[in-house]
Amino acid sequence: MAKNKPVLPSSKAPEPVGLYPHARRVGNLLFLSGVGPRERGKKEIPGVELDEAGNILSYDIEAQCHAVFRNVRYILEEAGSGWANLVDVTVFLTNMQDDFGIYNRIYAEYFQDNQPCRTTVEVNKLPTPIAIELKCIATIDADGQGQQ
Structure with a gap:
């Protein structure tokens, strides 16, 4: 089971x-490494x-x-957690001026x-x-x- 690894x-x-x-996993906390929008097994990046x-x-x-939110969900669920268990998110954008509004709108849909x-x-x-x-x-x- 995931809790032992x-x-x-x-x-x-x-x-x-x-x-x-x-x-x-450390105790009841799950730390994710930086997660990007790439797709498993593919060289292409969604939207690039x-x-x-x-x-x-x-x-x-x-x-x-x-794509990045989907990847975060994959990692959380496979590790025995879930979307509702997220407590802290740090977001790195390469173009705050042009992308923040779009990102912020989509973020609000997911959260x-x-x-x-x-x-x-x-x-x-990146x-x-x-x-x-x-x-x-x-x-x-x-x-x-985790909670789903």
Whole structure:
């Protein structure tokens, strides 16, 4: 059962791009590594168009937001937690000026019932050609099951 494993991989979320787990459990807390919008087993990133050198030509922040929230949900559920158990979310955007309004609207759709603490910051660049990444902390109930 997930509660006995401190490092928790996901079979649905995108493969890590470095040496880190999708999540780590400490007591009843679940810490997620940075989660982006990539899809497991695919090189393409939802809503991103790249040139031959890998530079971003265009991107759709709405598509990336939906993809990153889906990936967070995959990790939470496979680790024995759930969306309602999120307590803290740190959001990294590469273009706060153009993307914050869209992201904030979509965020509100996903977090109507559960409103974790949130910090949103702009960063110059993320490790892959993405425009958003989330760093999350959630709880896991004593029985290893989260709320759905």
